[in-house]
Amino acid sequence: MKLLAAKLAVIGGAAALLVGATAGTAAASFSLKGAGSTLAAPVIQNVWIPNFQSANSGDSVSYNAVGSGGGITDITGKLVDFGASDAPLTSAQQSACSACVQIPWILSATGAVTNLPGSPTLNLSGKVLAEIYLGQITNWDDPAIKALQPKGSPALPNLAITPVWRTDGSGDSFVFTSFLSVSDPAFASAIGAVQQPAFKVGTGAKGSSGVTAAIAGTSGAVGYISTYYAYAGGLKSAQIENASGKFVHPYPASLTDAADLVPSSALVANQEPVIANYVAKSKYTAPKVKKGHKAPKLSKKQAALRADELGAYPMATFSDVIVRPDSADIPDLQTFIKFCLSAAEQSKGSADAVAPLPAPVVAFDLKQVNAL
Numbered sequence: 001m002k003l004l005a006a007k008l009a010v011i012g013g014a015a016a017l018l019v020g021a022t023a024g025t026a027a028a029s030f031s032l033k034g035a036g037s038t039l040a041a042p043v044i045q046n047v048w049i050p051n052f053q054s055a056n057s058g059d060s061v062s063y064n065a066v067g068s069g070g071g072i073t074d075i076t077g078k079l080v081d082f083g084a085s086d087a088p089l090t091s092a093q094q095s096a097c098s099a100c101v102q103i104p105w106i107l108s109a110t111g112a113v114t115n116l117p118g119s120p121t122l123n124l125s126g127k128v129l130a131e132i133y134l135g136q137i138t139n140w141d142d143p144a145i146k147a148l149q150p151k152g153s154p155a156l157p158n159l160a161i162t163p164v165w166r167t168d169g170s171g172d173s174f175v176f177t178s179f180l181s182v183s184d185p186a187f188a189s190a191i192g193a194v195q196q197p198a199f200k201v202g203t204g205a206k207g208s209s210g211v212t213a214a215i216a217g218t219s220g221a222v223g224y225i226s227t228y229y230a231y232a233g234g235l236k237s238a239q240i241e242n243a244s245g246k247f248v249h250p251y252p253a254s255l256t257d258a259a260d261l262v263p264s265s266a267l268v269a270n271q272e273p274v275i276a277n278y279v280a281k282s283k284y285t286a287p288k289v290k291k292g293h294k295a296p297k298l299s300k301k302q303a304a305l306r307a308d309e310l311g312a313y314p315m316a317t318f319s320d321v322i323v324r325p326d327s328a329d330i331p332d333l334q335t336f337i338k339f340c341l342s343a344a345e346q347s348k349g350s351a352d353a354v355a356p357l358p359a360p361v362v363a364f365d366l367k368q369v370n371a372l
Contacts, residue, residue, distance in 0.1 A: 029058030030332040036071015036084030037171050038208040039226035040106050040319040042352035044084070048340045051348075061336055067207060069169015069195055075100060075322050081329050082337075083322035086110075086171020087195045088272035098326055102270055103368045104318035105340055107259050107355045109250040110175040111227040111237040111315070115215050116140065117157055123148040125241040126183025126280060126314065132222060133163050133180065134187060135201040140220065148241070157220075163202030164214045164223030169195045172208065175276065175317045176224040182280035193274070224315075227353040243281050244309045252355035254313035259358050261308050267364040272320055279314040318361070323372060330372050337369050 034044070044063045053060060066074065068085035075083030076097040089102055112124055128144050131137040137144055141156045149156070166173045174195045181188035191197050205214040208225050212233040215223040227250040230237045239247035248254050258279045266273040321340075323333055339345060346356040357365070 029060075030329065031060045031062075032081045032329060032332060032336060033062050033064075033079075034071075034082040034084060034321075035064040035066050035074040035080045036322070037068045037086050037319050038065045039068075039086050039108055039110070039171055039228070039317070040084045041065035042226075042228045043106060043108075043349040043354045044340075046352055047348050048345055051345060052336060052339050055339070056335075059332075059335075065207075067166075067168045068171035068174070071322065072097070072169070075324060078324070081327060082333060084319060085322060086317050086319045087174035088274070088320070089270070089322070094270065097322070098324060099270075100322050100324050101368060101372060102272055102320040102322045103337065103365050104272055104357065104361055105321045105337065105365065106319035106349070107255050107316065107357050107361075108319060108349075108353055109227045109255050109313055109316045110172045110224050111230045111250050112176075112222065112224055112240060113215055113230045113235040113237050115219055115221045115235065116159070117219070118154065119236050120154060120156075121236055122238045123150070123241065123247040124238040126179050129176075129222075130180040130184035130187035132161055133165070133199055133201065134190060137161065148247075159220040162218050162221045163199065164211055164218070164221050165197065165199050165202060165204050166206070166208075166211055166224075167196075167204035168206050171195065171317070171319065172211075172224055172226060173197055175274075175315055178274050179276040179280060179315050182276055231353060240314055242279060242309065242312050242314045244312075246310055248311065248313045250313045250315070250353070252350050252353075254311055255316040255355040256358070257308040257311035258313050258316035259318070259355075259361070261305075261312055262358075262361075264360050264364075267361065269368060272318055275316045275318065276314055279309075279312045279316070318357075325372065334369050334372060338366065341365055341369070 049061045068087050071083035071085050072093055074080045094100060112129060114122055125148060138161055140159045140161055146156060177191055177197050178193040181193045203214060205211045208229045211223050211225050212229045215221040215235060216233055227237060237250060239249055241247050258275050261278045262273045262275060321337055341362055
């Protein structure tokens with residue numbers, strides 16, 4: 001696992017080299033409106049906007065958390081100056097949005113949360129979650145769930161499972177269904193990686209707040225929400241099994257490890273890499289060791305890969321800012337986005353379940369911002 005301090009130092013270097021203007025460089029005061037991802041909302045509303053307005057007297061930014069689908073709709077309809085989505089634009093959405101540019105600016109996660117008597121912290125896998133949402137596992141004391149729990153864990157209740165899901169277009173839905181699709185071919189065939197899945201079991205609710213309330217009010221519920229809403233709602237986030245067989249919490253360091261597994265070759269303009277595609281399957285191959293011999297020492301690259309895979313949280317996600325290339329506010333948007341990408345602001349999101357972007361992603365982002 002890489003040290004967070006070292007990562008921030010590299011991010012700071014990239015930002016200093018490429019950001020240029022931040023506070024106080026706009027020619028005149030401006031006002032920007034944004035809308036979209038509820039996952040992104042806490043850090044945008046609680047951290048970046050207040051800090052930006054404090055550093056840029058006279059400038060204002062507002063943000064409406066309407067969900068990733070709503071943000072895509074609003075930027076497409078020119079109702080806002082920027083959108084935000086945790087799901088990449090489909091080709092049809094990008095075309096409708098006049099070739100909108102999407103730039104990863106947040107690293108966060110979707111959590112699988114439960115409401116069980118005694119509030120235990122469960123171990124869950126993508127395969128088990130897929131079978132729950134396909135209606136194949138219906139009770140919490142199912143042997144497949146029991147098999148994932150550590151020895152000596154309290155007995156699981158004989159209680160029906162109520163899967164909860166988002167009814168509106170959602171980046172959390174896309175992250176969740178992406179991971180389940182990689183984990184289970186049957187789920188990929190029946191549901192797929194989509195923003196608005198057609199689940200046939202359980203109950204739906206609108207927005208992160210609606211899903212949070214539905215889980216909190218239903219004994220035996222399981223659902224998926226941004227980890228921020230899980231913490232804020234006092235709900236238990238399950239530990240999710242990664243490709244190395246480790247059960248991992250969605251802590252900031254685990255998000256960083258997951259993002260580190262995305263290769264630089266995947267950083268392509270307007271093609272947000274889906275982290276689950278790189279985390280759900282291991283790339284590390286253990287060296288063969290003859291009986292009676294010691295394992296060879298791993299190279300630095302092999303050791304770093306192994307450390308990242310062991311620590312990676314598989315439902316980590318990039319969240320994008322979406323900008324219309326024909327916007328009249330490009331200089332102002334560049335000022336605000338660069339501020340949010342700065343090392344100082346990237347380091348302030350841990351309370352909102354956000355981790356700093358890896359240095360290669362920041363450098364890639366700044367090139368996209370400068371090219372707007």
